Amino acid sequence: MQPSNAEDPDRARRFRELALPYLDDVYTLARYLLRDASDAEDAVQECYLRALKHFDGYRGPAMKPWLFAILRNVCHAEYARRASAAAPSLDDLPEPAQQAPLWREEQQTPEAEILRERDAVTVRRLVEALAEPFKETFVLREINNLSYREIADAVGAPVGTVMSRLARARAMLRSAWMAEQEPSK
Amino acid sequence: MTCDEAEILLHALIDGELDAGHAREVEAHIAGCAACAAQLAAYRQMSQEIAKADLRYAAPPALRRRIEASLPKSLLPKSLAPAPSRRNVLRGFALGSAVSALAATGLVAIVLRADDEQRIMSEVVSAHLRSLQAGHLTDVISTDQHTVKPWFNGRLDVSPPVIDLTSKGFTLVGGRLDYIDARAIGAVVYRRRQHVINLFVAQTANTERRAAKIETIQGFNIRRWSDRGLNYWAISDIGADELSEFGEKFEAAVQTNSEG
Numbered sequence: 001m002q003p004s005n006a007e008d009p010d011r012a013r014r015f016r017e018l019a020l021p022y023l024d025d026v027y028t029l030a031r032y033l034l035r036d037a038s039d040a041e042d043a044v045q046e047c048y049l050r051a052l053k054h055f056d057g058y059r060g061p062a063m064k065p066w067l068f069a070i071l072r073n074v075c076h077a078e079y080a081r082r083a084s085a086a087a088p089s090l091d092d093l094p095e096p097a098q099q100a101p102l103w104r105e106e107q108q109t110p111e112a113e114i115l116r117e118r119d120a121v122t123v124r125r126l127v128e129a130l131a132e133p134f135k136e137t138f139v140l141r142e143i144n145n146l147s148y149r150e151i152a153d154a155v156g157a158p159v160g161t162v163m164s165r166l167a168r169a170r171a172m173l174r175s176a177w178m179a180e181q182e183p184s185k
Numbered sequence: 186m187t188c189d190e191a192e193i194l195l196h197a198l199i200d201g202e203l204d205a206g207h208a209r210e211v212e213a214h215i216a217g218c219a220a221c222a223a224q225l226a227a228y229r230q231m232s233q234e235i236a237k238a239d240l241r242y243a244a245p246p247a248l249r250r251r252i253e254a255s256l257p258k259s260l261l262p263k264s265l266a267p268a269p270s271r272r273n274v275l276r277g278f279a280l281g282s283a284v285s286a287l288a289a290t291g292l293v294a295i296v297l298r299a300d301d302e303q304r305i306m307s308e309v310v311s312a313h314l315r316s317l318q319a320g321h322l323t324d325v326i327s328t329d330q331h332t333v334k335p336w337f338n339g340r341l342d343v344s345p346p347v348i349d350l351t352s353k354g355f356t357l358v359g360g361r362l363d364y365i366d367a368r369a370i371g372a373v374v375y376r377r378r379q380h381v382i383n384l385f386v387a388q389t390a391n392t393e394r395r396a397a398k399i400e401t402i403q404g405f406n407i408r409r410w411s412d413r414g415l416n417y418w419a420i421s422d423i424g425a426d427e428l429s430e431f432g433e434k435f436e437a438a439v440q441t442n443s444e445g
Contacts (some may be wrong), residue, residue, distance in 0.1 A: 014257050021403050023252070027304035041248045048252045062303055094253050119226050120238040127240065141200065142232070143240045147302050148202050166200075174231055 015055050018063050019048065025144050026067050033075045035128050043078055047071040049138045065146060065154040072136070072155065126176045133157075134169035141166055186215040191221045198393055199229055201411060205390035220267065229394075236396040263324065275330065306409075306418075308365045310402050313383045313420045323359030323374050333360045337371050343415065345371035345386035348438045355382065355431050375431070382421040382431060389416045399425050399431050408432045412439065 001049060004154045012145075030040035047070050058066060062066070128139060148166075152159045186194075191214045197203045198211050215222045316322050325336040334347040340362055349357045353379065361372040365385060375382040388410060397410035406428045408419045419432055 006254060016253075016256060019222075020249075020252070022242055023244045023249055024241060025400065027248065028240075028242045031242045041245065044244065044248060045255070049255065052256065062191055065304060108381045118296055119234070120240060123235060124240055142235050148197070148200070150303065166318055167196050170196060170231065174227065177231065178381075 004174050011055065015052055019051055019055075019067060022064050022067055023048075025064060026071055028073055028143060029068060029136070030075065032143070033072070033126055033132075033136060039078060043071060043074045046074045050074070062150055062153065065150040068140065068144070068146075068154040069156070070173070095169065120168060122180065123127055124178075126173055126180065129176065130169055130172055134172060135166040137162055138169035186210055188214075188218060188221055191215065191218070192224065193212075195221065195225045195228065198225070199232055201391055201393060201395050201396075203391065208391055209395060230331070233396040236398055257345060281299050282357055305366050306402055306407060307387055307408060309418045310405055311403060312323045312363045312365055312372070313381075313386065314421040316363070316374070316383055317381060322361065324361045326359040328359075330357060330359050333357065333373065336360055341369055341371050343371070343386070345384075345415070346439050346442070348435060348442070349374055350375065350431070350434055350438065355434065377421070377427060377431070380421055380423045381422065382419055384435070385418040385420070387416045389414060391430065396428070399429060401425070410436070412436065413443075 023044070027044050030043045030047075031037065034040050036045060047067065048071075051067055051068050054070070080145060125144075127135065127138065136155065140154060141148075142145045146154065148162050148165060150160050150161045155162070157165075191211055194203065194207070194211045195215070198208055203211065215225055257291065263295045269294070305336050323331055327333050327336075328349070328351065330347045330349040334344065337344055337347075346358075351357060356376045358374045361374060362383065363370050363372045365387065368387065371386045373386065375384065383442070389443060391411065393411065394413075394415045395409075395411040397408050399406055399408050401407070405420050405422055406425045408417075408428050409431065410417050417432075417435075419433075419435070421427060421428055423431075
């Protein structure tokens with residue numbers, strides 16, 4: 001064991017208290033951005049490693065947008081890796097909707113719950129199919145609950161851009177949603 | 186206001202991002218424009234559907250353990266820690282994409298409300314924690330809504346709805362004055378079995394209804410919504426599904442009261 005910096009235990013504790021409560025949020029964004037459960041896990045782990053490394057440069061107040069900003073960086077590297085590996089395009093990835101939902105442990109499922117889960121699966125699929133950068137703006141707002149300014153911080157774009165992307169994202173989702181509800185032929 | 190402007194700003198209205206003056210301007214345009222009104226209604230409905238569907242993922246426990254395990258070991262001595270500051274981190278991956286036409290119109294400057302939702306959320310958590318310590322859960326102890334509600338009069342500039350949900354499984358235990366965002370705020374206290382639910386109620390200039398969202402902060406579930414000029418935060422350590430049930434029953438009762 002190498003002698004560690006005297007501040008380290010304190011630093012680790014602060015990091016744990018500030019950053020770990022957002023693990024589900026960060027993982028959720030990663031799932032939507034990467035559309036793959038195990039890639040998302042890797043990205044989240046890398047995100048927390050980087051966050052810890054850069055923690056000394058972190059000056060609050062909003063931890064969540066900061067973590068999201070780091071995660072985006074990680075995800076963009078992953079996009080680049082996929083592209084250069086001539087990996088199948090995003091559209092060819094296994095349909096995430098087919099995977100077991102992770103959001104709740106199943107016990108007994110009343111009918112309303114089944115309906116709700118089916119809705120959630122459909123909506124997730126439609127959201128995942130949105131093009132970037134509209135998808136991330138939408139997920140940050142609707143699912144991760146960030147304010148416009150926090151989204152602007154996280155994605156490094158002006159608030160006006162965030163607003164127009166969000167309007168576009170919702171318009172695209174709405175038409176996809178309506179198409180979904182039409183009887184398929 | 187033109188329809189083009191309203192088309193963007195109605196989203197900010199739905200999201201509660203407009204200050205009161207501009208919210209009124211958008212509402213005025215919408216009152217006189219059937220097309221924009223239809224858009225607003227459709228998007229609002231979509232937002233509510235999305236809020237209802239649980240679209241979040243939970244991080245797998247194994248991932249959580251891996252990250253926790255990596256914490257103490259990966260603490261590098263400071264000299265080895267790489268240099269990039271937060272600023273660089275944020276700048277590093279700006280997409281370099283087009284600044285939208287909207288940004289150029291200057292609409293942006295008028296939009297943002299002053300509060301910082303996240304900061305207030307963490308104050309809600311602190312207030313909840315404070316209420317659980319030191320025997321200061323309630324200033325007025327009563328299971329009677331007709332005792333608790335008048336108690337707030339004169340103590341706050343707003344009278345929070347106090348609704349007895351005992352028959353629905355949530356026992357009213359009293360009320361309390363608390364402070365959030367440097368303002369006095371009403372807290373209505375309920376119990377579910379042994380668990381405390383604090384319902385914080387504050388006035389807002391924005392009369393727009395905002396559908397409920399559930400967030401988890403420091404292990405507490407918080408359900409946040411807005412209705413009729415009031416912001417609500419219900420916080421507890423009960424599960425998200427039970428807290429949703431609480432919020433839905435509360436909202437339904439408010440609805441019934443205002444109709445009846």
